[in-house]
Amino acid sequence: MKKTDQILFFAFSVCILFLPLILKESYILHVFVFIGINTMLAIALNLLLGYAGQISLGQGALYGLGAYISAILSAKYGVNPWLGMGVSAVIVSAVAFIVGFPILKLRGHYLAMATLGLGIILYIIFNETVDWTGGPSGFPGIPNLKLGSLTFDNDVANFYLVWFFALITMFLALNLYQSRIGRALRAVSDSEVAARIMGVDAWLLKVKIFAASAFISSLAGSLYAHTVTFIAPASFGFNFSVELLTMVVVGGLGSVFGSFLGAAILTLLPEWLRVFHDFDIVIYGLLLILIMMFMPRGLAGLVSHLKAKVYVESK
Amino acid sequence: MLKVSNVSKNFGGVAALRGVSLTISKGTIAGIIGPNGAGKTTLFNIISGLYPQDEGEVFLEERNISFLSPEKLVRLGLVRTFQNLELFGRMTVLENVMVGLHTKSSSGLLSCALRLPKQRKEEKRIVEEAWKCLELCGLAEVAEKEAASLPLGQGRLLEVARALATEPKIILMDEPAAGLNTRETTGVADLIRKIRDMGITVVLVEHDMELVMEVCDHISVLNLGQKLAEGSPREIQDNSAVINAYLGED
Amino acid sequence: MESSAQIFQYILSGLANGSIYGIIGFGFAIIFNATGIINFAQGEFVMLGGMVTVFLLSLLQWPLVYCILLAILLTLIVGIIFERLAVNPLKDASPITIVIITIGASIFIRGIAMLVWGKDTYPLPSFSGDTAINLGGATIMPQHLWILGLTCIIIILNRLFFYHTIYGKAMRACSVNPKAAGLAGINVRAMVLISFAISSALGALAGIIIAPLTLTSYDVGIMLGLKGFCAAIIGGMGSGMGAVLGGFVLGILESLGAGLISAGYKDAIAFIVLLAILFFRPGGLLGRSGIERV
Numbered sequence: 045m046k047k048t049d050q051i052l053f054f055a056f057s058v059c060i061l062f063l064p065l066i067l068k069e070s071y072i073l074h075v076f077v078f079i080g081i082n083t084m085l086a087i088a089l090n091l092l093l094g095y096a097g098q099i100s101l102g103q104g105a106l107y108g109l110g111a112y113i114s115a116i117l118s119a120k121y122g123v124n125p126w127l128g129m130g131v132s133a134v135i136v137s138a139v140a141f142i143v144g145f146p147i148l149k150l151r152g153h154y155l156a157m158a159t160l161g162l163g164i165i166l167y168i169i170f171n172e173t174v175d176w177t178g179g180p181s182g183f184p185g186i187p188n189l190k191l192g193s194l195t196f197d198n199d200v201a202n203f204y205l206v207w208f209f210a211l212i213t214m215f216l217a218l219n220l221y222q223s224r225i226g227r228a229l230r231a232v233s234d235s236e237v238a239a240r241i242m243g244v245d246a247w248l249l250k251v252k253i254f255a256a257s258a259f260i261s262s263l264a265g266s267l268y269a270h271t272v273t274f275i276a277p278a279s280f281g282f283n284f285s286v287e288l289l290t291m292v293v294v295g296g297l298g299s300v301f302g303s304f305l306g307a308a309i310l311t312l313l314p315e316w317l318r319v320f321h322d323f324d325i326v327i328y329g330l331l332l333i334l335i336m337m338f339m340p341r342g343l344a345g346l347v348s349h350l351k352a353k354v355y356v357e358s359k
Numbered sequence: 360m361l362k363v364s365n366v367s368k369n370f371g372g373v374a375a376l377r378g379v380s381l382t383i384s385k386g387t388i389a390g391i392i393g394p395n396g397a398g399k400t401t402l403f404n405i406i407s408g409l410y411p412q413d414e415g416e417v418f419l420e421e422r423n424i425s426f427l428s429p430e431k432l433v434r435l436g437l438v439r440t441f442q443n444l445e446l447f448g449r450m451t452v453l454e455n456v457m458v459g460l461h462t463k464s465s466s467g468l469l470s471c472a473l474r475l476p477k478q479r480k481e482e483k484r485i486v487e488e489a490w491k492c493l494e495l496c497g498l499a500e501v502a503e504k505e506a507a508s509l510p511l512g513q514g515r516l517l518e519v520a521r522a523l524a525t526e527p528k529i530i531l532m533d534e535p536a537a538g539l540n541t542r543e544t545t546g547v548a549d550l551i552r553k554i555r556d557m558g559i560t561v562v563l564v565e566h567d568m569e570l571v572m573e574v575c576d577h578i579s580v581l582n583l584g585q586k587l588a589e590g591s592p593r594e595i596q597d598n599s600a601v602i603n604a605y606l607g608e609d
Numbered sequence: 610m611e612s613s614a615q616i617f618q619y620i621l622s623g624l625a626n627g628s629i630y631g632i633i634g635f636g637f638a639i640i641f642n643a644t645g646i647i648n649f650a651q652g653e654f655v656m657l658g659g660m661v662t663v664f665l666l667s668l669l670q671w672p673l674v675y676c677i678l679l680a681i682l683l684t685l686i687v688g689i690i691f692e693r694l695a696v697n698p699l700k701d702a703s704p705i706t707i708v709i710i711t712i713g714a715s716i717f718i719r720g721i722a723m724l725v726w727g728k729d730t731y732p733l734p735s736f737s738g739d740t741a742i743n744l745g746g747a748t749i750m751p752q753h754l755w756i757l758g759l760t761c762i763i764i765i766l767n768r769l770f771f772y773h774t775i776y777g778k779a780m781r782a783c784s785v786n787p788k789a790a791g792l793a794g795i796n797v798r799a800m801v802l803i804s805f806a807i808s809s810a811l812g813a814l815a816g817i818i819i820a821p822l823t824l825t826s827y828d829v830g831i832m833l834g835l836k837g838f839c840a841a842i843i844g845g846m847g848s849g850m851g852a853v854l855g856g857f858v859l860g861i862l863e864s865l866g867a868g869l870i871s872a873g874y875k876d877a878i879a880f881i882v883l884l885a886i887l888f889f890r891p892g893g894l895l896g897r898s899g900i901e902r903v
């Protein structure tokens with residue numbers, strides 16, 4: 045990790061730590077729980093899209109798979125939720141690892157279509173296996189996580205729970221960026237042939253990072269299931285995958301802090317602007333088009349651009 | 360060192376290579392020349408494992424390397440550069456070379472994400488070795504620049520620096536001097552000799568005849584996918600078939 | 610045990626739905642051949658066709674034919690605007706950028722449709738009544754005949770256009786080798802524009818002729834678009850005819866699957882087929898995506 049990122053990450057963590065003291069039991073704190081979950085999901089997608097240059101339109105379904113497996117294990121079989129969370133992350137990343145081999149042979153448009161197809165198949169399964177998932181009407185009664193005598197059933201506890209995982213995710217992703225594997229991923233993104241000539245097994249690496257991305261998404265799904273205690277397929281459909289894509293693009297491809305910004309903005313906007321609720325997909329659509337055209341590095345790119353400008357002018 | 364035996368390749372109707380055989384001896388600079396579309400790059404693509412050949416075999420130090428993937432070949436000591444630069448454009452020059460050290464390091468996904476002490480030590484070593492390559496190729500001043508922002512001359516050098524970082528036994532260079540001015544070309548010539556003196560075999564595809572004649576120990580000529588001639592630079596210069604191929608037969 | 614009449618019935622309705630997928634897939638193929646782009650907004654043209662017709666019908670009270678023609682024209686204009694604003698400025702953007710932009714355009718159009726017409730579903734009257742015709746134990750709706758007939762006409766027109774008009778020939782030249790076509794004096798960018806125009810019109814037509822059978826709403830474009838893509842992949846992106854045949858295959862598989870296995874998984878069939886083809890023929894059944902050139 046670069047020095048500046050280290051400092052930034054440290055400062056960020058401190059802010060998060062003290063946020064509940066400032067916000068108290070307010071509604072915003074509640075929203076921040078979801079910002080944390082979405083940050084994890086955006087980073088998971090960013091590992092693929094921003095680091096390795098591989099698109100996935102099935103992220104929402106991987107997230108859902110994690111949520112459902114956790115829910116089924118804990119509510120139907122009485123498995124300890126912590127254990128269930130770990131088990132579902134392992135299962136989901138194993139699934140991703142296996143389907144990743146054929147899927148990540150594909151490139152560009154075909155990869156987009158294949159991941160989209162995978163997402164829709166999973167979505168249909170969530171809806172149709174009514175005995176397991178409760179179908180379209182949802183899965184109620186998922187137990188909260190517990191730690192000793194502490195039950196994660198209120199906003200403050202959930203906030204710390206989710207952000208514990210979100211910060212770890214950010215930390216690991218930041219480390220990865222400036223490392224042997226991070227460079228190999230970015231090399232694959234810039235020129236796959238040259239990366240292979242340099243000895244990077246591009247295919248295997250893409251599959252591995254897809255599995256890692258699925259692992260994180262699944263954890264986020266389990267956290268969602270155990271904090272909200274009710275899940276339904278609608279949260280894990282194509283629209284949500286597109287929303288995640290928008291978060292990553294708005295924040296900036298390849299930027300970890302950008303993923304947080306994207307997640308925060310797209311989670312807060314609908315809360316702040318009531319009108320936004322009707323316009324949401326119109327706005328996502330416009331954001332995707334405009335940012336890709338005029339600001340392809342997103343907010344993170346804008347920030348570093350401004351920083352460079354200030355630096356030059358102060359000289 | 361490297362032996363190409365009877366290799367053929369078709370693209371749809373185009374016969375890019377037709378039964379080409381070559382032998383390149385260790386420690387030499389071997390030139391491959393030929394008019395545009397002769398099949399030089401296609402030959403490199405096949406040797407370096409990017410395309411499968413339709414027929415024929417390739418041997419590296421007696422070992423049959425036909426159909427091995429590029430990521431395996433680099434571990435056996437074979438690497439190449441690209442005629443149309445394939446740099447990692449959004450990474451810095453230093454990082455580009457560090458990717459070249461991929462096979463000389465071993466940290467996995469987890470130890471990278473966790474930044475384990477062993478990984479940090481390895482990272483330090485990678486940086487040091489990458490700097491050495493940059494200095495060798497005269498790119499130290501631009502180490503922190505984004506690769507996409509380099510002018511062509513430095514871009515071509517970076518292709519070479521990145522390839523050298525893999526510590527190859529043999530390096531295939533696809534037109535390292537194309538589009539460069541005379542001063543830059545002289546630099547490339549010096550660098551090629553330096554590489555040979557390090558004990559690395561060089562295979563050079565190049566259109567700049569002066570450069571080829573000056574540095575190469577042995578030259579093969581391709582035309583329309585077939586080997587037209589081979590020999591010392593002297594012999595090639597005097598070969599009438601070669602002269603015809605270049606000037607166009609009547 | 611299902612009777613043979615029932616199977617026949619499944620095949621008939623499979624053919625009708627398959628025609629729709631085929632026409633949509635044809636639209637994908639036209640744009641792909643002209644630009645190398647898979648247009649994720651293709652399904653929205655389909656949705657617009659149906660929705661605009663419904664809207665015009667209630668607004669203008671004109672005869673159905675005029676409303677249909679006007680709806681196709683309006684969708685075509687949307688297609689042209691889309692090309693000018695979102696695709697034309699891209700030039701040599703990376704596939705990821707293009708995918709994201711066409712997805713953006715797709716949800717933008719869908720969102721606007723939702724704002725204008727709400728989330729309700731709308732019916733469109735059948736072109737010539739709803740009296741079922743009996744056909745060897747199976748029944749067929751007049752609308753099915755319309756769909757099959759129009760599909761045949763489209764295939765014939767396509768053949769005439771691409772093989773017997775100067776524009777069609779120029780477009781085929783562009784798809785084989787845009788650079789060479791450009792050098793030969795063909796205006797490649799104009800061909801791209803034409804491909805979007807044709808493709809959006811085809812999409813609209815597909816959306817209109819299926820609307821009487823399935824109703825229509827602001828979000829029908831996702832599924833129909835994806836199935837159209839699937840049809841194009843099955844048949845090979847190279848030719849329009851292939852897409853139509855791919856559509857038939859998909860339509861029949863789907864209706865047999867829904868009838869004999871489970872209706873709930875009907876939509877999954879298209880994607881399982883799609884994944885299977887992408888897996889076993891990486892790069893698709895099409896010729897183009899072969900090996901990357903370096």
Ligand SMILES: Nc1ncnc2c1ncn2[C@@H]1O[C@H](COP(=O)(O)OP(=O)(O)OP(=O)(O)O)[C@@H](O)[C@H]1O
Nearest residue numbers: 370373375394395396397398399400401402901902
């Ligand atoms: N991936 C490919 N697909 C189709 N045809 C190809 C491909 N690669 C090369 N060719 C064709 O093979 C022939 C040989 O091309 P190649 O690039 O090997 O020539 P070259 O000798 O490197 O030429 P230059 O000096 O211009 O670089 C040409 O006709 C070219 O069009």
Ligand SMILES: [Mg+2]
Nearest residue numbers: 399400401442
């Ligand atoms: Mg060449």
